Amino acid sequence: MPIDMELEAVLRPTQYPMPPYPPKTITLANGKVMVVRQAVREDVPAILKSVHPCLFIERDYYDIVSARLYGELLAWYRYRVKSEYCLMGQVDGYLVGIVNGRMENEKVGMSYHTLAIDRGLRIGSHLFAAKMEYHLEYLGQEEVLIVAESPIGFRRWMIEYPLEATKIPHELGGGDSYLLTREIYFKAKPRLVVGDRPVSQELMAEAEAEIKFADDDTIRERIAGLKGR
Amino acid sequence: MRDVAIIGAGMIPFGRRDEDTLMDMLAYASLKALDDAGLGDKSVDAVYVGNMGGGMLQRQTAIASSLVDRLNLMPAAAETVENGPASGGSAVKNGLLAVASGYYDYVLVVGGEKMREVTGWRATDFVATMTHPQAEYPYGITLPGMAGMFTRLYMEKYGVTREHLLAISLKNQEMGTLNPYAHVEMALDRGGIFDSPHAIVNNPTSADPLHLYDLCPVSDGAAALILCPLEMAKKLAKPPILIAGFGQATDTQTLQERDDPTDLKAVTLAAQKAFEMAKLKPGDIHVAELHDAFTILEIAESEHVGFFKKGEGGKAAAAGKTRLGGQMPINISGGLKARGHPVGATGVAQVVDIVFQLRHELPKNRQVQKAENGLTVNFGGFGNNVLAFVLRRVQS
Amino acid sequence: MKKEIAITAYKCKKCGKLHYPYHDRCLACKSREFEQIKPQGNAKLLTYTAIFNLPWGFDQRFLILGVAEFENKIKAMGQIKADSVDQLKVGMKMKPSWEPIRVQYGEDVYGLKFEPME
Numbered sequence: 001m002p003i004d005m006e007l008e009a010v011l012r013p014t015q016y017p018m019p020p021y022p023p024k025t026i027t028l029a030n031g032k033v034m035v036v037r038q039a040v041r042e043d044v045p046a047i048l049k050s051v052h053p054c055l056f057i058e059r060d061y062y063d064i065v066s067a068r069l070y071g072e073l074l075a076w077y078r079y080r081v082k083s084e085y086c087l088m089g090q091v092d093g094y095l096v097g098i099v100n101g102r103m104e105n106e107k108v109g110m111s112y113h114t115l116a117i118d119r120g121l122r123i124g125s126h127l128f129a130a131k132m133e134y135h136l137e138y139l140g141q142e143e144v145l146i147v148a149e150s151p152i153g154f155r156r157w158m159i160e161y162p163l164e165a166t167k168i169p170h171e172l173g174g175g176d177s178y179l180l181t182r183e184i185y186f187k188a189k190p191r192l193v194v195g196d197r198p199v200s201q202e203l204m205a206e207a208e209a210e211i212k213f214a215d216d217d218t219i220r221e222r223i224a225g226l227k228g229r
Numbered sequence: 230m231r232d233v234a235i236i237g238a239g240m241i242p243f244g245r246r247d248e249d250t251l252m253d254m255l256a257y258a259s260l261k262a263l264d265d266a267g268l269g270d271k272s273v274d275a276v277y278v279g280n281m282g283g284g285m286l287q288r289q290t291a292i293a294s295s296l297v298d299r300l301n302l303m304p305a306a307a308e309t310v311e312n313g314p315a316s317g318g319s320a321v322k323n324g325l326l327a328v329a330s331g332y333y334d335y336v337l338v339v340g341g342e343k344m345r346e347v348t349g350w351r352a353t354d355f356v357a358t359m360t361h362p363q364a365e366y367p368y369g370i371t372l373p374g375m376a377g378m379f380t381r382l383y384m385e386k387y388g389v390t391r392e393h394l395l396a397i398s399l400k401n402q403e404m405g406t407l408n409p410y411a412h413v414e415m416a417l418d419r420g421g422i423f424d425s426p427h428a429i430v431n432n433p434t435s436a437d438p439l440h441l442y443d444l445c446p447v448s449d450g451a452a453a454l455i456l457c458p459l460e461m462a463k464k465l466a467k468p469p470i471l472i473a474g475f476g477q478a479t480d481t482q483t484l485q486e487r488d489d490p491t492d493l494k495a496v497t498l499a500a501q502k503a504f505e506m507a508k509l510k511p512g513d514i515h516v517a518e519l520h521d522a523f524t525i526l527e528i529a530e531s532e533h534v535g536f537f538k539k540g541e542g543g544k545a546a547a548a549g550k551t552r553l554g555g556q557m558p559i560n561i562s563g564g565l566k567a568r569g570h571p572v573g574a575t576g577v578a579q580v581v582d583i584v585f586q587l588r589h590e591l592p593k594n595r596q597v598q599k600a601e602n603g604l605t606v607n608f609g610g611f612g613n614n615v616l617a618f619v620l621r622r623v624q625s
Numbered sequence: 626m627k628k629e630i631a632i633t634a635y636k637c638k639k640c641g642k643l644h645y646p647y648h649d650r651c652l653a654c655k656s657r658e659f660e661q662i663k664p665q666g667n668a669k670l671l672t673y674t675a676i677f678n679l680p681w682g683f684d685q686r687f688l689i690l691g692v693a694e695f696e697n698k699i700k701a702m703g704q705i706k707a708d709s710v711d712q713l714k715v716g717m718k719m720k721p722s723w724e725p726i727r728v729q730y731g732e733d734v735y736g737l738k739f740e741p742m743e
Binding site (some may be wrong): 350354357361371377437483 | 644645680682683692710
Binding site for chain 1 (some may be wrong): 242244245246247348349350412413414415416417418419420421422425426427428429430431432433442
C-alpha cells in the first residue's frame, strides 16, 4: 500500500523515547529456558501470525484479549501510538507468549495485554511480571494501570500481587482500572519477578535469528484443546 | 456370594472437555466399556453412575436415569451414587455387590465429572462443600488446605521431605506423558520446580507446605466398567479380571477428632479388608493405583496399605522403588496427579487402569511385566470414606 | 465489644470424651447424653496452612488456617491472624477471638480466629 508520507507526518504521534528492556532468561517448570526480550517494530508481522489463531478461541477470553492485542500491535507497527512496547517470550526460538503496554505519561504506565501461547507453564505470570519490571525499573514509572479481561488474569494480577482498586476508567470503556504502585511491586517482586541476566550470546542469537511460531492448529490445540490447563 | 469379574473397561481422555456435556462423557465412556466387553447391542441389568457434582455444577440430578435413556439400556435398574471423591469407587462397589449377590448378572459402572464447567474459585468451593458445614467450611478451608495441614504433621512425625514429595510429582507427570488418557502430558523438570530460583514462580506455595505441583489438576472425564459373574466371563475372548477383594471404611469428618490425625485409619482398614477377602498380602500386589490428589497422599497411602513401613514411603519413592520396574510400581497411569481428578470418575478410572495392566495390554513403557494382582485406593473426603479393591488376573 | 466465642463442645456424660463439632452418639462409648462446654483460655496451635487458591467468596491473596487446642482441650479450626506462616510454629500459644470470618449474602459470618501470642 503506498503511503503518503506528508499526511503520515500529520497522523503519526511523536514517539516517546523509551529505554530498552534488557533481555533475561527464565527456566520453566518443564526445564526449558525462555528468553524474554523486547520486540522491535519490525517484529510485529511475525508476532501477529501467532496472535491470529487466538482470535477465534473463546476459552478463557482468548478471543477478546488477542483481538485487542492484535489491534494494539498493528497500531504500533503503523505508527498510531506514541509509547507502545512489546515484550515476548521465546523457547527454542518459538514464540510462547506476548505482553504489551504503553506509557500513559512519564509517571504512569498502562498495561495492555498478556497472551500466553503455550499453557500450563506460568508463561503469562512471568511475562506480566517482566512487563511490570519494565515499567517500574527501566522506564522509571511510579505506577501502572491494569485491567483484567479474564478470570485467570484477575486471579494472577489483582489477587496475586495484590493490586489496588481505583475508579480510573478503562480507556476502551471497560471496568475500572487496578493499580500497581512501586510499593506493591517491590513487595511482590521476590515471589513474582525472576530471571537471569545477561542472556548468553548463543541463546540471544537463537532468539533473534527468527521468531518461530507453531502452526495455527498447534496453537489452537495448546490453548483450547483437551490438554489445555 | 458369586465371584465377580470385570469384562469391559473404557475411558475417555481426561482434560478440559469444553465440547462435551457431563452426559456426553458418561455416554462415551459407557459405550467404550460395552464395546470392550463385546456386549454390542445387548443391554445390562443395572447401571451405577458415580458422580459428585452434577447437582451443583450442572444443576442436573437423576443422572443415571438420563444415562440409561441416552444409551437405550431401558429397562435396566439405574442409580447415581454420590460419595464425594470416592463416588467412583462407591459405584464400583455397588456394582460388585449387586452381581455378587446373584441379583443382577450384567452391570455397567460408570463414573464421570465435568468440573471445568465453572471457574477455579467455584470448583474449589464445590470440592470444599464436603468439609464439615459448621466447623470447617465457613472458614474458607479447601481440600488442598486440609492436605497442607496433614502434610505439616506427617512431615514432622515421619520425616517426609519436599524431596520425597517432589519424587511423586516428577514420576507421575512423567508417566502422564505416556498415557493418552491423561490430562497433563507435561514432564516436569526438577530444576524448574525445585532447584532453580525461578521455581518460586513456577511452583508457588499452594497450601503450605504443599506447592502447585503437589496438587492434581481440575479435570473433566469419565471411565466405565462392565461387571458380570466370573463363571459367565470365562467364555469371553479377553482375560477376565476378578474383583478378588474389596474393602471400605470411614473415619471422623474432621481431622482434629482423630486420635492421631496422621493416621489414615480408613485407608488401613479398607485395604486390610480387601486383602483379607482376596487372601493376598500387600507383598503380593504387582501394581497399584493410589489416590494421589496430593503428592503426600501417595506416600501416606503406600504406607497405610502396607507396601512400606510408616516413614519409609517417601524414601522408597525417592529411591525409585515405586517407578515402573521398581519393587512396587505405583500410579503408572500418572495417577490423579497427571491423569487428572474428575472426582466422580477417579475411583472407576483407577480400576480401569489396573484392568489394562492385568490384561497385559499396555505398551511396554507402561506395562508392569507379568502383573497378576493389582490394588486401587479411592480416598473420599479427607480420608473419611475410603474404598480399596484388589483385582486379580484369572488364568484361563 | 469483644464477642464471646460462640462454639459449643460436647462432653460425654458417661465417659467424659470431648467432642467438637457435635455428634449424636459419643465417639468413644456411643452414649447420647452430653454436657455443653465452652472453650476456655488461650489455645495451642496443632497444625496450620496458608491457602493460596481460595474458594468463591474469598478475594484475598491467601488465608492462613489452623487447628488449635483450648486450655480445656477443645480442638477447633480457625483463621489465623498472621502475615505469613513464617511467624507460626506448631505448639505456639494463640489468643482466640470471635470475629467476622467471611461475608455471605452481604452479611458478616462470625467464627474463630487465633492470633499468635509469642
